[in-house]
Amino acid sequence: MNVKNIGIETELDKIESNFKQIWEQTLTDDSNGPTVKASSLNLIITCHNRSNFENIMDTIPDITEHHPGRIITVFIDTERQDETIKSSISAFCHPPREDGIQICCELISLETSPEGEKHLPGTLLPLLLPDLPVYLWSADNRVLNHPNLGPFQKNIERTILDSPATFASVKDFTLFLRHTLFAADVSKISDLQWARLTNWRETIARLFDGQSASNLSEISKVKILYSGKDMSSTAYFLAGWLSSRLGWQLQEKNQTGLVFSTKDKNIELLLNNQNSEMPAGDIISVEIETDTEKWIIESLKNGIQVEQLQNNVSINKEKWIMESPSTSWLIGNELDFVRADDIYLDAVKILLKLLDTEQRNKHEIY
């Protein structure tokens, strides 16, 4: 990536005029071929963890390659005391495409302290390119229940969260989901952790395409096994998704797991964990059973393996290569969608009921 004018420190009220100057120079300098400033969106990225922030900065070239626009990064320096907001700007261009054209974008970097966060809404609003969608990627989920950033969400099309892979307690998980639902009243919500589940959802959905869809009403047992000792958000999201999509009503938690029902039958759902080499929270396997059929879906290094059994005899085994998507890919995918993700919200709502049931069972108080 060809970055022009890296990090010119700029006063906040000079950002637009300085950008104008940069572009006048950049767009007339065709030593690298013709350049085009492209703007399809505004993306605000907030973060308060230095190393996480550096990783995020690394994803920006990939994201803007397919989603050019104005990127505004906000780093909250928790070690700083003063409430000023420092700003710098840069214009950057991607390597020329096949047709020789270089696509260029704008980057505004803001840095402040937790004390200065109260000034952010008033700083960000005038910096947004008009009439283009605004996305907020809250990489550390700080936006949830935040006194300043929370209300700011009403100005944006979509908030992108990344819920933790694991939660130490039902209480923490429940609180997180409640805040997510509150935020969903103000802006559309995406969760990268949910997005990472897509390969699993796709694999399971594929088992029931076409004529096999009739098997869905025959499911009697689902077992989800995940890695680590703490509660896995992805495993629980998967359970929430299955039960919400298939209209299962939560009945009770018994000694082995959760019991759901449809008008015809009961369905047992087990969420088990075990230590493994896989990262904590990752799903190890999913087993889905009807009276005669069983599907064992296992995670592989570069994909997923699906085995189908009929009356306990293996009749088919397939490996599906599915790369784990990168963060920039996931973000790009979120930027392509404007609609609210009702499927995700339905899963969150069911999940809250499910956690309430677990909580009653464990007598956790919060």
Place this chain on the structure above:
Amino acid sequence: MQAQSSENPLRKGMRLKRMPGPNTLIILGATGDLTRRKLVPSLFNLYEQGLLPSNFKIIAFARRPKTTQDFVKDMEEGLIKYAKVNIEKNKNVSKFLSLIQYHMGDFTQTEPYSALKTVLQDHEQENNLVPNRLFYLATPPSQYEAIIEQIGKTNLAQNDKGWTRIIIEKPFGQDLNSALELDQVISKVFTEDQIYRIDHYLGKETVQNILVFRFANGIFEPIWNRRYIDHVQITVAESIGVEGRGRFFEETGIMRDIVQNHMLQLFSLFAMEPPSAFDANAVRDEKVKVLKAVKELSLNSIKQNVVRGQYASGSMLGETVPGYLEEDGVPDTSKTETYVAMKLFIDNWRWANVPFYLRAGKRMPKRVTEIAIYFKEAPLQLFGERPEGEIPPNVLTLKIQPDEGITLKFDSKIPGPGETIRPVTMDFRYGTSFGDAPPDAYERLLLDAMIGDSTLFTRSDENKKAWELVTPILEYWQNSNTLVPQYTAGTWGPQEADNLLSQDKRNWRRL
């Protein structure tokens, strides 16, 4: 677009890019230019985006004696030349090329198909795959019949466990009768839902965007009718000549090569009514209705409303280029048209009395495909008496290629004390709005065929209606003794084409 989403509740809201299940692609006529230039580069792009299924395999079936290694080498060169792939730096190239297996055989013999069946079964058994097979006929049309017959004879067209589909390249016939005959041959072996007639124009982003532009934006559809639209001009212009393919072009001409398929597809997508759903049959039903509603071309109206032309030698970009009759493989007496212009009317409520002017030609000054919609003038000239044409009409242009985008031309006051009015434009360009250039049409269409979505493929009745429209014109020309009007290479067609519009007090758009 995906039929399965309505049946499987788990599919709802799935945001993964559409991916086909495991399958094998069999390209018949794989040593031809299409495979190297379009199919393999498109498949490679799909592979790079992770859109090809696991255990995907390409079987390249052709007559020439070659090894898989030789064939792969050819394809590697194709990737360098046409997909601009850096073979040394891109690690995916060798992985992708390892999916290809060359299969040599005579298309007219049964034995190579039996051997192909064994290859397919071995691959499927070895990898525990459902036998999903996609045949791609990349051969000259003269070989379709023999190939389809052999596929049927060796029971390769059906299987109990998986799906079998066949993609057929245009032309789907030479006229109405031969199209019906071809349909008959294919339907003996394949059912209509297995047949994917490919017209690569439908795979172009800009063509698909016609429907989105019309039906996703509230402001355009209300004015998309005879009340507001004066006329429509559809242009498919090529700057190249026949490029050494004189013999081939002699059998087709631009009417068969461009108008019967690409142009009528643009025409019907532009003019169709909103479909009841965005699925294959609903969209294609509406397209067929447009073709059915086109006012029949009588002998007299063909004489008045259809113009043909043939390019003569001329100068293009500083170089002298030969005329059509001087091209290799073209006889001196050829009457084959390299240019067509025609005026059509659609007899329905929406389009009654709105002329559609269509033109397609070779050796035009530039390569451009677009649909230009001319709106009616404002009802009152508020800004004083002006000579006719001084305030040009509003024109909305859907630019299909190159320079893909949409432009609206409207009138604006020139700053200053006077009342001078000048047209200005508002532009949308794919490059500046999305960053990415649109993907190649074949990528989308290959993927759709693997997924089983036939929305962007031509259905049998569409093809038949298109032939019904152009066949009387072809027959009239064939029986006519009149000379084919000439136009100088590098110009916008013969004078007769200009007259076609000037008699209606209109002009072709200057491109």
